Amino acid sequence: MSIRDDLRTQWRTGGMLVRLILINAAVFLALLLVDLVVLLSFQNKASADVFFHDQVLGWLASSYAWKHLLFRPWTVITYMFTHAGFWHLFWNMMVLWFSGRMFQDLLGEKRLLGTYLLGGLAGLVLYALAYNFAPFLHGYTSGGTIIGASAAVMGVLFGIAVYRPTLQVSLIFIGPVKLIYVALVLLVLDLIGIRQGVNSGGHIAHLGGAFYGYLYAKQLAQGRDWSLAFGTWVEGLLGLLQRRRGPKLKVAKGAGRRRPPRDDVDYNARKQEEQAQIDAILDKIGKSGYESLSKEEKDLLFRASHER
Secondary structure, eight states, rough: OOOOHHHHHHHSSSHHHHHHHHHHHHHHHHHHHHHHHHHHHHHSSHHHHHIIIIGGGGGTEEEEHHHHHHHHHTHHHHHHGOOOSSHHHEEEEEHHHHHHHHHHHOOOOHHHHHHHHHHHHHHHHHHHHHHHHHGGGGSSSSEEEEOSHHHHHHHHHHHHHHHHHTEEEEEEETEEEEHHHHHHHHHHHHHHHHTTTHHHHHHHHHHHHHHHOOOOOOOHHOOOOOOHHHHHHHHHHHHHHHHHHHHOOOOOOOHHHHHOOOOOOHHHHHHHHHHHHHHHHHHHHHHHGGGSHHHHHHHHHHHHHHHH
């Protein structure tokens, strides 16, 4: 199997988490190639860097400036898939991977997509408000523009950590640690970064994503599911665009006939048995961490999340 075929398989079968990571990686590689072409087209690196930042990244990065958002509205989405540095991408995807797996298995793909996007939007909103009302930021940000998935990732991390505070992850050299503690450590590092003036605008955006994740988890516990509604809307919009571009399918006669209804007693008994298994798995995660699950238990949790 070629790399291309392998990536296609991962895209189809890996779920929303893998798709988000692949999109981030693809955008980074595309920018890397464009940056190389730009560099070879200029006589010096300084001029090439200015051109790349203004004429390439400028079309993907978002900003605090309402004029920028008015004429480049797509950047409210593209900024959270854009990274200019390898380590920026690497650490964001690492955190998204270990928190997103638990999020997707417990809450499903649509909620993961909705939380990623809304966390990124919340980060941008807080960044724009802070930049417009906190003048000290003007000396600590890159021309008022912002890129990176950090705010979106913080939304996912805090969403699942607050929703299931007993979840554990295994860290190298440390061992099992509650996910909520990992989230809080990252939050403290962001606060320190703001105080030290190191990428203060970016760290403020991280706080916005974390706040959305926290708020979403609390609202979800009360039955209000913002991320599911938004994720469903986005998937529906993408599906509509795909149908318009692709060929129309012919439906054979009789293909839409309804199946006979299931036996209610058997169906309810099976669902109760599955729910009991899921509750046992959640208890196991709380006690021993997500990595302690067997492949069968992870598969059961994954299937259950898709039925929600």
